[in-house]
Amino acid sequence: MNNVVVETKNLVKTFGDIKALNGLSFTVTQGEIFGLIGPNGAGKTTTLRILATLIKPSSGYAKIFGYDVEKNPSEVRRIISYLPEEAGAYKNLSGFEYFEFMANFYHQSPQEGRAAVEEAAKISGLGERLKDRVKTYSKGMNRRLLLARALMMKPKLAILDEPTSGLDVVHAFHVRRIIQEYTKTHGVTVLLSSHNMLEVEFLCNQVALVNEGKVISQGSPHELKSHYSVNNLEDVFMEATKLG
Amino acid sequence: MVKGLSNLISKEIKELLRDPKILLGMVLMPLITFPLMGAAMNISTSTLEESTRNVSVMIMNLDKGPLAESLLLILQSMNATIIETGSSTVEDALVDLSQNNTTTLVVIPQGFSQNLTLGLRAKIIVYSVFESLSLAEGIRSSAVEVPINLYKNALVTQAIRQAFPDRDPLAVLDPISISNVAVVKGKIVNVSSDILRSLFMSQSLGFPLVIMLLLISAMQIAATSISIEKEEKTLETLLTVPISRLGILTGKLAGSVVVAAAGAIASMVGVNYYINSFNEMIPTQNISLEDLGLSMTPLSYGLLGVMIFVTIVSALALAIIVAAFSENVRSAQALVGPLNFIFIFPSLILMFADIQMLPYPIQIVLYAIPYTHSIIATKAAFLGDYFTMLVSIAYVSAFTIAVLYIAARIFTTEKIVTARISFKKLKIRKP
Numbered sequence: 209m210n211n212v213v214v215e216t217k218n219l220v221k222t223f224g225d226i227k228a229l230n231g232l233s234f235t236v237t238q239g240e241i242f243g244l245i246g247p248n249g250a251g252k253t254t255t256l257r258i259l260a261t262l263i264k265p266s267s268g269y270a271k272i273f274g275y276d277v278e279k280n281p282s283e284v285r286r287i288i289s290y291l292p293e294e295a296g297a298y299k300n301l302s303g304f305e306y307f308e309f310m311a312n313f314y315h316q317s318p319q320e321g322r323a324a325v326e327e328a329a330k331i332s333g334l335g336e337r338l339k340d341r342v343k344t345y346s347k348g349m350n351r352r353l354l355l356a357r358a359l360m361m362k363p364k365l366a367i368l369d370e371p372t373s374g375l376d377v378v379h380a381f382h383v384r385r386i387i388q389e390y391t392k393t394h395g396v397t398v399l400l401s402s403h404n405m406l407e408v409e410f411l412c413n414q415v416a417l418v419n420e421g422k423v424i425s426q427g428s429p430h431e432l433k434s435h436y437s438v439n440n441l442e443d444v445f446m447e448a449t450k451l452g
Numbered sequence: 453m454v455k456g457l458s459n460l461i462s463k464e465i466k467e468l469l470r471d472p473k474i475l476l477g478m479v480l481m482p483l484i485t486f487p488l489m490g491a492a493m494n495i496s497t498s499t500l501e502e503s504t505r506n507v508s509v510m511i512m513n514l515d516k517g518p519l520a521e522s523l524l525l526i527l528q529s530m531n532a533t534i535i536e537t538g539s540s541t542v543e544d545a546l547v548d549l550s551q552n553n554t555t556t557l558v559v560i561p562q563g564f565s566q567n568l569t570l571g572l573r574a575k576i577i578v579y580s581v582f583e584s585l586s587l588a589e590g591i592r593s594s595a596v597e598v599p600i601n602l603y604k605n606a607l608v609t610q611a612i613r614q615a616f617p618d619r620d621p622l623a624v625l626d627p628i629s630i631s632n633v634a635v636v637k638g639k640i641v642n643v644s645s646d647i648l649r650s651l652f653m654s655q656s657l658g659f660p661l662v663i664m665l666l667l668i669s670a671m672q673i674a675a676t677s678i679s680i681e682k683e684e685k686t687l688e689t690l691l692t693v694p695i696s697r698l699g700i701l702t703g704k705l706a707g708s709v710v711v712a713a714a715g716a717i718a719s720m721v722g723v724n725y726y727i728n729s730f731n732e733m734i735p736t737q738n739i740s741l742e743d744l745g746l747s748m749t750p751l752s753y754g755l756l757g758v759m760i761f762v763t764i765v766s767a768l769a770l771a772i773i774v775a776a777f778s779e780n781v782r783s784a785q786a787l788v789g790p791l792n793f794i795f796i797f798p799s800l801i802l803m804f805a806d807i808q809m810l811p812y813p814i815q816i817v818l819y820a821i822p823y824t825h826s827i828i829a830t831k832a833a834f835l836g837d838y839f840t841m842l843v844s845i846a847y848v849s850a851f852t853i854a855v856l857y858i859a860a861r862i863f864t865t866e867k868i869v870t871a872r873i874s875f876k877k878l879k880i881r882k883p
Contacts, residue, residue: 257869260688262866262869263870264866285693285694290689290692292688295684298467309463312459313459314693357689
């Protein structure tokens with residue numbers, strides 16, 4: 209399995225008395241757009257935060273390109289980028305300044321940095337508005353800015369938590385198109401979480417259904433629909449969790 | 453690491469200085485407020501001086517004798533407008549006083565001259581009208597006492613001369629002359645201790661005030677800087693980029709130090725203007741701290757700089773620890789607010805008192821508070837007391853290292869992301 213990007217095994221995470229993850233395991237292979245879907249509190253964000261090296265698992269392990277996220281967080285941070293749910297950018301910086309600030313952490317030469325900023329400007333599609341301060345941006349523009357930031361350094365793995373959450377149709381469409389095009393063009397692997405089953409069905413090659421801190425089913429959208437003999441992922445989810 | 457750090461510091465400074473609240477509160481406010489306070493102080497002082505200069509006094513001379521007339525002449529020689537009333541009762545005179553917009557009535561009762569001539573005690577009654585209970589009214593009412601006392605002295609001198617023609621009346625009246633000579637740092641200074649006290653007061657008020665303001669502002673900046681990142685979730689993004697957590701903490705501290713330093717300079721400029729306004733009011737006979745040998749040496753400046761730096765760093769680290777547990781800017785400021793007490797308490801006490809004069813329990817509490825030492829060190833800097841400065845620096849540095857260690861521990865664990873203080877439940881909760 210040389211092309212394994214993400215491997216989690218029996219991940220458990222507790223916060224006091226709350227067990228957010230309860231033996232969660234899944235694998236993501238290179239070039240995939242992998243979707244974690246599940247209800248609120250299922251453990252999606254906790255899983256992504258562990259993979260992004262923000263928090264540590266209570267037990268079990270998670271590896272990215274073979275690096276254990278707990279033991280080698282610095283190595284992991286060099287190859288991933290993380291987009292938190294409903295995140296913001298620095299309001300008093302312009303869009304360009306924000307890109308420059310983030311690019312400087314990754315690139316050694318000014319030329320590389322400039323190229324990354326140009327790439328980000330292209331991905332975001334925000335044009336001249338990038339000269340304005342971030343505080344003047346709408347929610348949709350802000351999300352496009354952040355997604356461009358997450359992809360501009362061509363990470364090996366992009367971890368996107370609810371990338372289209374709260375966006376209108378136009379901005380959500382733009383964000384989905386960016387993710388699709390970018391993975392196709394640059395071979396970036398994407399791990400995303402979403403509430404939106406239709407979006408996941410449209411975007412992802414592989415899907416893991418998460419409920420109560422565990423993966424209850426995994427496969428391509430087509431495989432899952434066939435397995436549960438239903439027409440869409442929403443029905444797959446209801447069948448798998450027996451919530452319906 | 454260095455590149456990442458300079459990147460972070462530059463971003464921090466840009467972000468903080470572009471925030472109108474910080475720019476206004478940290479830099480512009482001290483530059484505007486202190487000079488305004490000084491100007492207000494000058495205006496009220498000038499008004500006070502003006503009001504004492506233009507005193508008008510109403511005289512009700514019921515005596516009409518020669519000695520009453522000579523008293524009137526002395527009263528007229530003072531810088532005051534004298535109005536004689538023809539009223540024969542105090543009630544009528546007070547009405548007259550009000551109509552003439554005058555607030556002082558001097559009544560010379562009948563028999564004043566006769567009593568003095570016979571060697572008996574004479575009496576003068578001074579009525580002062582108080583309406584606004586202002587300082588100016590108090591000064592106006594006492595203004596008339598100066599010429600009356602002069603007149604009394606003249607009478608006493610005359611009586612002594614008659615009784616002891618061979619003796620100096622002053623030697624009889626005041627046989628021992630007391631001369632106050634101040635000795636400052638072994639140097640004899642021929643000024644009265646009252647004047648020196650005024651000079652020290654103006655200095656000792658200023659420094660604790662500046663340090664207190666500086667630390668309060670620095671803490672607000674650091675707490676805001678962390679809590680904005682938490683509120684906007686930019687901290688989550690920052691914690692996943694290839695820079696160490698300690699690098700992020702250092703960047704935050706350094707950015708806040710630079711902005712706090714801008715605030716400190718603005719405060720110093722403002723306070724300097726304010727203190728000068730004080731000095732203009734106090735007759736210091738052109739005496740400065742330099743004349744008294746109390747100017748700072750380069751070593752004092754250096755040590756004071758180190759002291760202020762470690763103090764600011766500890767305050768910033770303390771604010772970062774507190775803000776790490778906040779959910780947003782508002783809760784961070786609410787959490788940091790009560791900490792201001794540890795700056796305000798020693799500052800207010802040491803503005804007016806010497807720590808060694810205080811009761812032991814209060815001394816122990818004050819010495820335990822690290823920020824007391826920054827004020828003690830500031831005073832020691834003027835006295836060239838390097839030992840006290842070094843002890844203070846050592847104590848505050850030890851405290852700073854401890855606080856930085858805790859801040860670093862929080863930053864290197866997941867607590868920076870997960871810990872929140874919930875005001876509803878008043879306990880730390882996890883997401």
